[in-house]
Amino acid sequence: MAAVFLTLPSSPIFPPTARVHAGRRGVFVARASARAPMIAPMSEAMDAENGGRGQRNMPHVLTVAGSDSGAGAGVQADIKACGALGVYCSSVITAVTAQNTVGVQGVHPVPEEFVAEQLRSVLSDMEVDIVKTGMLPSVGVVKVLCDSLKEFPVRALVVDPVMVSTSGDMLSEPSNLAGYRNELFAMADIVTPNLKEASALLGGVSLRTVADMCSAAKSIHNLGPRYVLVKGGDLPDSSDAIDIFFDGEECHELYGSRIKTRNTHGTGCTLASCIAAELAKGSPMLHAVQTAKAFVESALNYSKDIVIGNGPQGPFDHLFRLKSQNDNVGLKPQFDANDLFLYAVTDSGMNNKWDRSITDAVKASIEGGATIIQLREKDAETRNFVEAAMACMEICRSHGVPLLINDRVDVALACDADGVHVGQSDMPARVVRKLLGPRKIIGVSCKTPAQAEQAWIDGADYIGCGGVFPTTTKENNLTIGLDGLKAVCLASKLPVVAIGGIGPGNAHSVMKIGAPNLKGVAAVSSLFDRACIVSEAQRLRSVLMDASSRARLSV
Ligand SMILES: Cc1ncc(COP(=O)(O)OP(=O)(O)O)c(N)n1
Ligand SMILES: Cc1nc(C(=O)O)sc1CCOP(=O)(O)O
Numbered sequence: 001m002a003a004v005f006l007t008l009p010s011s012p013i014f015p016p017t018a019r020v021h022a023g024r025r026g027v028f029v030a031r032a033s034a035r036a037p038m039i040a041p042m043s044e045a046m047d048a049e050n051g052g053r054g055q056r057n058m059p060h061v062l063t064v065a066g067s068d069s070g071a072g073a074g075v076q077a078d079i080k081a082c083g084a085l086g087v088y089c090s091s092v093i094t095a096v097t098a099q100n101t102v103g104v105q106g107v108h109p110v111p112e113e114f115v116a117e118q119l120r121s122v123l124s125d126m127e128v129d130i131v132k133t134g135m136l137p138s139v140g141v142v143k144v145l146c147d148s149l150k151e152f153p154v155r156a157l158v159v160d161p162v163m164v165s166t167s168g169d170m171l172s173e174p175s176n177l178a179g180y181r182n183e184l185f186a187m188a189d190i191v192t193p194n195l196k197e198a199s200a201l202l203g204g205v206s207l208r209t210v211a212d213m214c215s216a217a218k219s220i221h222n223l224g225p226r227y228v229l230v231k232g233g234d235l236p237d238s239s240d241a242i243d244i245f246f247d248g249e250e251c252h253e254l255y256g257s258r259i260k261t262r263n264t265h266g267t268g269c270t271l272a273s274c275i276a277a278e279l280a281k282g283s284p285m286l287h288a289v290q291t292a293k294a295f296v297e298s299a300l301n302y303s304k305d306i307v308i309g310n311g312p313q314g315p316f317d318h319l320f321r322l323k324s325q326n327d328n329v330g331l332k333p334q335f336d337a338n339d340l341f342l343y344a345v346t347d348s349g350m351n352n353k354w355d356r357s358i359t360d361a362v363k364a365s366i367e368g369g370a371t372i373i374q375l376r377e378k379d380a381e382t383r384n385f386v387e388a389a390m391a392c393m394e395i396c397r398s399h400g401v402p403l404l405i406n407d408r409v410d411v412a413l414a415c416d417a418d419g420v421h422v423g424q425s426d427m428p429a430r431v432v433r434k435l436l437g438p439r440k441i442i443g444v445s446c447k448t449p450a451q452a453e454q455a456w457i458d459g460a461d462y463i464g465c466g467g468v469f470p471t472t473t474k475e476n477n478l479t480i481g482l483d484g485l486k487a488v489c490l491a492s493k494l495p496v497v498a499i500g501g502i503g504p505g506n507a508h509s510v511m512k513i514g515a516p517n518l519k520g521v522a523a524v525s526s527l528f529d530r531a532c533i534v535s536e537a538q539r540l541r542s543v544l545m546d547a548s549s550r551a552r553l554s555v
């Protein structure tokens with residue numbers, strides 16, 4: 001292969017943008033302490049930077065990576081992934097590869113000086129939030145990048161330590177391991193090796209179990225990065241896609257579904273770019289990783305049957321969301337947390353007592369203003385439950401009110417309900433997510449901040465938190481009070497609905513705790529153990545409306 005490089009005249013040297021040098025390793029910005037949440041809210045920075053001119057900076061990721069002519073991986077994947085998540089992506093190309101779905105036919109590294117030139121062009125002019133690295137073909141390029149980042153600091157550095165392509169071709173010099181270990185990792189906020197890369201970084205250790213992955217993550221963390229994500233896609237004997245996220249203190253197991261498809265080329269690049277994109281938008285790290293995983297899973301799912309190229313490993317469609325908006329397929333419609341406002345939970349005992357059918361109870365609660373319904377039928381025969389759930393689904397669909405099923409994933413699947421609510425002794429939310437897929441709503445009962453954290457890791461959409469007050473509806477239920485509710489709300493980003501002994505007489509005191517993610521109240525007896533469900537729901541709704549308008553006025 002003949003190398004033909006264009007040598008452009010040197011750009012004028014711009015002064016570095018005025019950004020603060022601080023942080024764990026003295027390079028990056030916006031860290032009050034080594035363990036503080038990493039990313040500062042974007043809004044303040046934007047307000048300050050746009051000087052009230054009504055302009056706004058777009059979140060910006062710079063990818064420093066190789067070009068993939070087949071466009072499944074590399075810079076092309078990075079740009080598409082960031083674009084799909086609404087983030088601008090500039091690119092510094094470190095190598096040009098000739099590759100397709102069969103493999104890599106050629107690699108043409110860009111000279112180090114020209115990588116430096118590209119870095120200077122972008123970083124001296126544009127407000128780059130996050131740098132994401134992919135193929136860094138030589139120690140020289142690693143050095144150039146580290147020097148550039150010292151001169152032009154950014155908010156965070158995401159390092160995908162690409163070494164070998166998915167087809168098995170080498171994409172970086174073996175000596176590059178030293179470059180990663182000695183300099184780049186110390187500057188990285190997160191490093192995202194797959195099993196082979198993690199093993200190579202640690203001198204060839206065997207990684208066969210989740211426990212191995214966890215100890216590898218800890219060893220890589222010792223090399224300097226703030227967070228480590230070891231991707232377990234190649235873990236033997238695993239039906240899940242399990243990744244290990246190590247935050248310096250704890251290993252979190254992150255579960256996803258393994259999608260059966262040949263179209264997996266570029267998943268590593270895409271995952272790292274999505275993490276970078278979410279960080280650029282202001283997410284904290286674990287949230288960015290979770291969102292990135294969900295994006296990749298949805299993209300693979302959407303693209304599992306597309307055919308591009310004749311080789312064994314095809315690309316997938318990063319822009320599936322554009323199509324899914326039209327097709328109504330792909331990602332689930334965004335769960336609307338405001339639906340938790342007046343959450344009606346049915347009870348068959350109460351319906352029997354008042355001699356009502358479940359469908360009449362559901363209709364009446366919707367008429368009174370319920371915004372979401374949960375069928376909580378503890379004693380129903382499965383066949384009766386499915387039949388009733390199907391009838392309730394029709395009513396709810398026709399009113400645009402989501403219907404969830406308590407405990408029973410099988411019933412939810414059978415009636416195509418909008419989701420499921422599970423508690424701490426029911427099926428784990430991550431398993432429910434696996435069974436229901438990304439488009440259904442999953443709620444989890446939580447009484448403590450630790451349970452709330454786990455619910456979020458497991459992919460829940462909301463938290464049901466109680467018992468706020470004593471209840472006779474659920475036996476032996478622990479009352480956590482308003483303080484317990486507040487603690488759970490503060491500990492989580494998930495929307496929360498309060499439950500337990502709540503009715504028109506005390507709903508105001510619940511909403512008054514003032515947590516922004518407390519979205520409403522759930523009620524059983526104050527709606528269904530009453531002569532007129534419609535008027536009780538209306539009463540509760542007007543208390544909630546009053547509480548929310550007072551909250552708005554006091555802001
Ligand atoms: C909205 C909401 N929050 C909490 C619960 C309780 O669920 P769980 O702890 O599983 O108890 P049971 O309802 O199954 O008895 C809920 N159902 N809904
Ligand atoms: C189903 C349920 N879950 C609770 C929890 O604390 O998680 S309390 C509860 C019962 C709520 O019924 P009522 O509105 O009649 O008090």
Ligand SMILES: [Mg+2]
Binds near residue numbers: 406421422423
């Ligand atoms: Mg339950």
